[in-house]
Amino acid sequence: MSAQLADSTAPASEHEANLRAWMSAWFDHAVSVGFVRPPFVLKDEAAAKLEGYYSVGLTPSEGATAFFSKPH
Template identity: 45%
Template sequence: MHVSILDPDALGLPEHELALRQWMLDWYDRAVTEGHIYSTYELDMPTAERLEAYFKVGLTPGDGVDALFGTLH
């Protein structure tokens, strides 16, 4: 049986945690598509915390990719 990470009853997670998971999946897909990371990428805790902060302030997953991998001016 396949369980969706977005099904709150299946995982028992609060809705905001499910939204964060979906945001991170969208961020990952965008980062792979743009060539910033490869499909074998393993997220470390400091980066996960940084991405969660981007989510909390309302950045889109695309903005999160730009913020993490963009060129500093």
């Protein structure tokens, strides 16, 4: 694999790497408690919502609960 190809597939930043890890833990939790079953396709709007949960400091389990709860 060329260095250029490796660089193009690497996370763009530490933030992105941390966000991807958080979303992976979010998905694992959502599956483990039955909120969702694979395969699950995350749309752009939902991903933005999850990034907001990550940015305000929710844990992946808190983010899953907030994401799948009914709005008031």
